[in-house]
Amino acid sequence: MTPVQAKEFYRSMLLARLFEERAAREYQDGHIGGFLHLYPGEEAVAVGAIQASDQGDYVVSTYREHVHALVKGISPRRIMAELFGKSEGVSGGLGGSMHIFDRSLRFFGGWAIVGETFPVAIGVGYAIRLRNDADVCLCFFGDGAVNQGTFHESLNMAGLWKLPVLFVCENNRYQIGTEIHRHSAVTDMARRASVYGIGTWKADGMDVESVFGVVRMAIEKIRRGEGPQFVECETYRFRGHSMADPSSYRPQAESAGFLLQDPLKMGIFQGCPGKDCLEIFSERCRSGNSLSEEELLSVRQEIEATIDDAVLYARDAREPGIEDLEKAWGIPLWERTSGD
Known part of the structure; x- marks a missing residue:
């Protein structure tokens, strides 16, 4: 890891956390x-994965997408303005937190369900294949x-058609307030994807270098025509499902010792108790003189x-006016949004 790359990793993760x-x-x-819906604790996943891709690659995200949008290149100004519901927001102030979209940067949402x-990713992947793009x-x-039906239907189609899609599972152990062993009969997410003929990988989501390295290898296989990867x-995640969630359902033994008002002091994995992805990486930079x-x-x-x-x-x-509301119904969002 070069000092330039180390600085970019740290800068992107810190921007995500503080934002x-x-x-x-x-x-x-x-x-x-x-x-x-906030993302603190998971920054290494978005930063490592998106920085391992090319600028021309596409990103499809969930309702917890602020950080993915930041790493993809959407300015903090336009994202914050969108959260405030202002016309200068990336979606004109009409999408809010869960519907960030910028076609010019190939960032395709922001989906609430x-x-x-x-x-959506299958559609993008199919379009890439039809155009014979890389x-x-x-x-x-x-x-x-x-656990959703769309997961199985979509992965089956991706595997069948060998679509250029990289599925990135952010396994944070909870489905809203339900622990993974209570909502999934098989808790090994990669194993569930493998039945569709898709190559599977695992990365330490608290380590940006681990995510970056694994995703880069997976993307190389996709570009070589070896089909989708998972x-x-x-x-x-150090916060609850949303700002309305106090996260009181987490076992006390799990959260004991973590300072909820100081996320830079948190962590969960036994290999790095009391630390998170930012603290792990910053200490590595200091010790390695990066x-x-x-x-x-x-x-x-x-x-x-x-x-x-x-x-x-x-x-x-x-603030958006009546004229903005009328435009929203007449012009699809993906045709209205543009870069800075």
Whole structure:
């Protein structure tokens, strides 16, 4: 890992973490309405996977998609403005937290229904194959979505047609408030995908380098025409399902010792007790001389300024008017959105 790559990993994960924590505060202060599903703890998955892909590859995400959108290149300003429901938001302020979409960056949502991502990714993959392109579609989803019928139908079609789709399972052990062993007869997510003739992989979802390396190998197989691949990333989310979820259902033994108001001190896996993906990676950078303490601090200051700017931008942005509502029904969202 080069110092340049180390800095980009750290910068992207820290931007994701601080953006989500700031969004939580803005939600509590009444500036963000509706549901808000946050991602702290899982940053290594989105950062490692998307950075292992090419800029021209597609990403299809879930209702918990802020971080995927950030890593894909959508500006913090446009995402924060969307959360605030402002016209300058990436979806015109009409999509909100769960419907971020930017065709110009090949970011195809933001889908509110569990399991809704699968058929969309299959459609993208089929379009890539028809055009004979070398692109890949990354499809993100949680362990709970694996129980949906769309998962099995879509993976069967992907395996049958050898579509260029990479399925990335963010296995955070909970389907909303239900532990994985209570909602899945088979808790090995990769094993469930293998029956459709799809290559399966596993990565440490708390380690950005692990995710990056595994996803890169999986994508190389897809580009060689070896069919779709499935990567299971074992991770852990430090917040509940949404801002309305106090997460009180988690066993006390599991959460004991973790400071819920200071996510940089958290972790869950026995191999790294009391740590999370950011702390693991920053310590690795220090010990390996990839980044100095001064460089890490400089990155943090830069990110904090970027997020402050995004919030000010969102607060000052224009509220949608009646004319925006009329446009929403006449012009499909994917035809209206564009890059910065």
